[in-house]
Amino acid sequence: MPDPTLFAAVKDPAHRPDPYPLYARLRESPVALQDDGTYVVTTHAALRALVFDPRLSSEDLPDATHPPTGNPFKDWIVNPIKDRIRSRHRPLIFRDPPDHDVLRRHVMREFTAVRVNAMHARVDALVADLLDRKREARQIDLVDDFSYPLPVTVICEMLGVPPEDEARFHGWATQLATALEPDAREDKENRDKNIATFDEIAAYMQDLIKEKRRHPVDDILSGLATGHDPQAGRMGDYDLIATAILLLIAGHETTVNLITNGMLTLLRFPEHLERLRADPEMAPRLIEELLRYEPPVHFRTRKALASIRMDDTTIPEGAPVVLLFASGNRDPARFREPDRFDPDREDIQHFGFGGSLHFCVGAPLARLEAEAALVALARRLKNPRLIDNPPPYRPGASLRGPQHLRLAIEGIA
Amino acid sequence: MAEALRAVVVGASLAGLRGAEALRREGHRGPITLVGDEPHRPYDRPPLSKRVLSGEARPEAIDLPGQAGLDLTWRLGAAAVGLDLPARAVALATGERLPFDRLLIATGTRARPWPNPAEAALSGVFTLRNRDDAAALRAALAAKPARVLIIGAGFIGCEAAAACRSIGLSVTLVDPTPTPLASVLGTRIGRVVAEMLRREGVDYRPETRVEALEGDAAGRVRAARLAGGGRLDAPVVVVALGALRNTEWLAGSGVAADAGGVACDGLCRVLDRAGRPVDGVAAAGDVARFPHPLFPDGPVAFEHWGHAVEQAQHAARTLVGPPEDHGAYAAMPAFWSSQFDLNIKSVGLTNGADAVAVTQGSLAERRFVAVYGRAGRTVAAVSFDSARWLPAYAARIAAGDAFPPILGATDQGRVAPMDPGFPQRPARG
Amino acid sequence: MRVVVDLNRCQAYAQCCYAAPSSFALHGPEVLIYDPAPPPERRREIERAVQACPVRAIRFEAEPDAPGQPGEARHG
Numbered sequence: 003m004p005d006p007t008l009f010a011a012v013k014d015p016a017h018r019p020d021p022y023p024l025y026a027r028l029r030e031s032p033v034a035l036q037d038d039g040t041y042v043v044t045t046h047a048a049l050r051a052l053v054f055d056p057r058l059s060s061e062d063l064p065d066a067t068h069p070p071t072g073n074p075f076k077d078w079i080v081n082p083i084k085d086r087i088r089s090r091h092r093p094l095i096f097r098d099p100p101d102h103d104v105l106r107r108h109v110m111r112e113f114t115a116v117r118v119n120a121m122h123a124r125v126d127a128l129v130a131d132l133l134d135r136k137r138e139a140r141q142i143d144l145v146d147d148f149s150y151p152l153p154v155t156v157i158c159e160m161l162g163v164p165p166e167d168e169a170r171f172h173g174w175a176t177q178l179a180t181a182l183e184p185d186a187r188e189d190k191e192n193r194d195k196n197i198a199t200f201d202e203i204a205a206y207m208q209d210l211i212k213e214k215r216r217h218p219v220d221d222i223l224s225g226l227a228t229g230h231d232p233q234a235g236r237m238g239d240y241d242l243i244a245t246a247i248l249l250l251i252a253g254h255e256t257t258v259n260l261i262t263n264g265m266l267t268l269l270r271f272p273e274h275l276e277r278l279r280a281d282p283e284m285a286p287r288l289i290e291e292l293l294r295y296e297p298p299v300h301f302r303t304r305k306a307l308a309s310i311r312m313d314d315t316t317i318p319e320g321a322p323v324v325l326l327f328a329s330g331n332r333d334p335a336r337f338r339e340p341d342r343f344d345p346d347r348e349d350i351q352h353f354g355f356g357g358s359l360h361f362c363v364g365a366p367l368a369r370l371e372a373e374a375a376l377v378a379l380a381r382r383l384k385n386p387r388l389i390d391n392p393p394p395y396r397p398g399a400s401l402r403g404p405q406h407l408r409l410a411i412e413g414i415a
Numbered sequence: 416m417a418e419a420l421r422a423v424v425v426g427a428s429l430a431g432l433r434g435a436e437a438l439r440r441e442g443h444r445g446p447i448t449l450v451g452d453e454p455h456r457p458y459d460r461p462p463l464s465k466r467v468l469s470g471e472a473r474p475e476a477i478d479l480p481g482q483a484g485l486d487l488t489w490r491l492g493a494a495a496v497g498l499d500l501p502a503r504a505v506a507l508a509t510g511e512r513l514p515f516d517r518l519l520i521a522t523g524t525r526a527r528p529w530p531n532p533a534e535a536a537l538s539g540v541f542t543l544r545n546r547d548d549a550a551a552l553r554a555a556l557a558a559k560p561a562r563v564l565i566i567g568a569g570f571i572g573c574e575a576a577a578a579c580r581s582i583g584l585s586v587t588l589v590d591p592t593p594t595p596l597a598s599v600l601g602t603r604i605g606r607v608v609a610e611m612l613r614r615e616g617v618d619y620r621p622e623t624r625v626e627a628l629e630g631d632a633a634g635r636v637r638a639a640r641l642a643g644g645g646r647l648d649a650p651v652v653v654v655a656l657g658a659l660r661n662t663e664w665l666a667g668s669g670v671a672a673d674a675g676g677v678a679c680d681g682l683c684r685v686l687d688r689a690g691r692p693v694d695g696v697a698a699a700g701d702v703a704r705f706p707h708p709l710f711p712d713g714p715v716a717f718e719h720w721g722h723a724v725e726q727a728q729h730a731a732r733t734l735v736g737p738p739e740d741h742g743a744y745a746a747m748p749a750f751w752s753s754q755f756d757l758n759i760k761s762v763g764l765t766n767g768a769d770a771v772a773v774t775q776g777s778l779a780e781r782r783f784v785a786v787y788g789r790a791g792r793t794v795a796a797v798s799f800d801s802a803r804w805l806p807a808y809a810a811r812i813a814a815g816d817a818f819p820p821i822l823g824a825t826d827q828g829r830v831a832p833m834d835p836g837f838p839q840r841p842a843r844g
Numbered sequence: 845m846r847v848v849v850d851l852n853r854c855q856a857y858a859q860c861c862y863a864a865p866s867s868f869a870l871h872g873p874e875v876l877i878y879d880p881a882p883p884p885e886r887r888r889e890i891e892r893a894v895q896a897c898p899v900r901a902i903r904f905e906a907e908p909d910a911p912g913q914p915g916e917a918r919h920g
Binding site: 459461462466471472473476477478479480481482483720721724749750751753755756757758760782800802803 | 846871873880905
């Protein structure tokens with residue numbers, strides 16, 4: 003049995019730059035029991051089996067409860083109702099079928115291939131513009147100057163959220179993304195902050211949705227607010243708010259990491275940076291390998307609805323389960339030389355977008371943005387070098403990516 | 416260096432092509448001759464009963480990828496008519512004899528014809544198995560017949576009915592059993608398909624038997640006479656009564672082959688009449704009957720797309736390498752069928768199941784997983800628009816879990832085992 | 845070109861429908877419809893679809909051999 007404190011070490015920010023040796027040790031057991039009772043699924047084979055197991059529930063978020071305010075009307079009437087509503091209208095990543103399927107259908111009705119592919123030219127233009135602004139620079143922070151503004155602008159435009167409000171929801175997004183971090187979401191103080199943040203962003207979204215209902219335009223929020231599912235009918239307001247918040251946050255928090263991790267990886271394996279510069283047609287392969295090698299989401303949590311036997315381990319009913327996707331992506335039993343970044347690898351079947359019901363809705367958009375971004379960076383950055391290796395990381399162990407990525411360059415072509 | 420070994424693959428469809436490909440991959444360097452009775456390169460059959468009939472895919476546009484670079488010698492439009500084991504040669508209808516060192520038999524199946532040959536020969540009566548069948552039926556459908564009568568509500572019959580409805584044709588579907596797909600899914604689940612067919616405008620008539628087809632003076636089919644009286648106008652008739660295994664060419668060869676298929680062992684080695692493996696001869700795909708570790712009742716044969724691919728690869732490994740190097744073929748049977756906008760998928764084998772239970776979703780919403788049990792063990796699972804759950808059930812079937820498995824799943828109502836309602840098979844005389 | 849999808853493997857993630865929308869589409873929640881013979885100019889998008897498929901179910905071939913003739917004997 004591997005050390006039962008390894009996952010605690012994974013969550014420790016000290017290991018953020020390189021959690022992969024910890025994953026390798028965790029993989030000694032396909033399902034590794036930790037001393038806090040969490041079962042960590044580590045190998046490609048075990049992940050494949052359990053991702054598709056309907057006895058693992060995504061409804062594992064602790065109930066939302068507002069902290070007491072001292073105002074009895076709020077504490078006894080308003081906030082308990084709000085809490086109840088919120089617990090029953092979680093975003094779809096925290097929902098199981100059949101509710102999950104209905105919500106997802108609503109989203110997919112709007113998140114169409116036509117709508118995503120229509121962003122091609124716009125993404126190219128945004129990429130070009132962001133780089134043009136730094137034409138003379140000798141140093142850039144890839145995150146602040148490029149990887150963050152690109153997907154934020156894209157998702158805002160697609161949803162129909164005014165990009166000038168970015169300053170407001172930037173903080174909200176960072177706070178709410180902690181729902182994916184097991185320690186943060188169990189932490190009382192963080193949960194209270196989360197609830198306050200949710201109230202604010204929900205109020206913001208509610209206003210926006212009202213506006214979309216009054217004056218629908220060709221964007222996703224208008225579509226969700228006015229659209230109709232042949233079986234499920236119209237989306238309820240609370241689900242709509244939760245969905246809008248999810249799309250806004252998921253639409254950029256993860257893509258920032260994909261682009262930043264991508265450039266970091268290419269600078270660590272410069273022969274592939276050269277190849278991409280010379281041959282942009284290799285980008286789709288390179289991005290799939292990147293999703294394997296440095297995925298933007300390292301794990302998701304679940305709860306066992308029944309006892310589940312997996313190899314020599316039995317996960318008991320009610321146990322928390324961590325699907326450690328990033329470990330499966332580095333499993334030597336599935337990938338030859340898994341720690342080598344190799345876009346020529348055959349059969350890259352990765353968990354970079356999760357899998358099964360909860361497979362990333364935004365995967366096609368993420369690919370499109372990452373391709374435009376990395377191809378342009380490879381072509382236009384003159385002699386880019388890493389200033390910090392490893393770079394400083396954001397706190398998240400699940401949503402893992404650099405906080406900043408300072409690059410020394412000799413201008414931008 | 417020894418002279419390069421010669422391989423012959425009889426059957427130029429999916430199993431034959433994937434077998435030839437696997438022979439190369441496994442290191443067979445000598446010539447490979449691919450023999451096919453049809454004049455066409457290997458093509459994909461599933462579209463024939465779907466998009467080819469509806470006119471969305473051209474019959475000549477469904478060639479299978481994976482043919483380039485294999486360095487194959489083709490004998491197309493040349494049926495194999497005999498196997499001379501002592502001389503180690505295959506005889507073709509053209510009179511040619513092809514000597515071999517390694518032989519892969521993948522002759523598959525053909526459509527079971529309408530039992531009355533004179534009626535079967537009427538113009539306007541079709542079967543649906545090959546590319547030419549589909550092209551001819553497509554041409555007849557494109558002429559907008561007033562009605563299409565489909566005899567047989569198995570997968571091909573149901574898919575053909577869906578294709579006809581999708582281009583606005585009136586369709587009557589008749590079958591002697593109480594529901595569509597009754598022999599594979601049972602009548603309990605078959606009822607869900609019946610409801611869908613009716614909702615989509617198919618004139619579906621269960622427990623109805625066609626006694627005879629009637630033609631006019633010009634030899635064109637005009638109507639079908641039903642058992643117990645009744646008559647249906649039918650300018651186009653599709654006979655969808657299942658398939659017959661192509662084993663006649665092996666008669667007298669010493670190989671154990673009959674209407675049930677070519678007998679093989681678990682390594683896909685063809686057996687002689689004494690049950691001994693014949694050196695250097697293997698079989699794969701629809702035509703192969705073999706012992707499967709999951710099915711205790713005796714040898715089985717599967718008419719499944721994925722099985723053709725996987726068993727052909729297994730057979731090729733047996734032919735090239737020492738067969739002991741890999742285990743017995745034990746791939747989980749799996750198939751799919753799409754009708755209208757519904758995707759049906761299955762893993763395992765429902766044969767002999769005595770119970771069925773819905774473990775996820777609901778029949779009423781036509782989106783569910785149904786699990787089949789036999790003597791307390793889980794033997795199969797079928798999904799309607801719920802394909803992503805099937806791998807979990809496949810694992811439970813492979814592990815021999817008690818029935819019903821996967822209790823405590825999301826979206827699970829009360830799991831109440833029911834009688835699957837398989838029609839009693841008439842004793843064959 | 846020739847394209848075939850292993851529909852046993854396919855789980856309707858629809859990634860191909862985004863990568864190559866003129867060649868792949870879903871009918872209903874999970875019936876995948878595809879063009880088995882897309883024109884050669886779609887090669888790049890078909891390659892994208894192959895790469896994007898989470899279950900690696902798509903197989904394609906860009907340059908088929910010369911078509912076989914009935915009874916043809918062709919030794920390469």
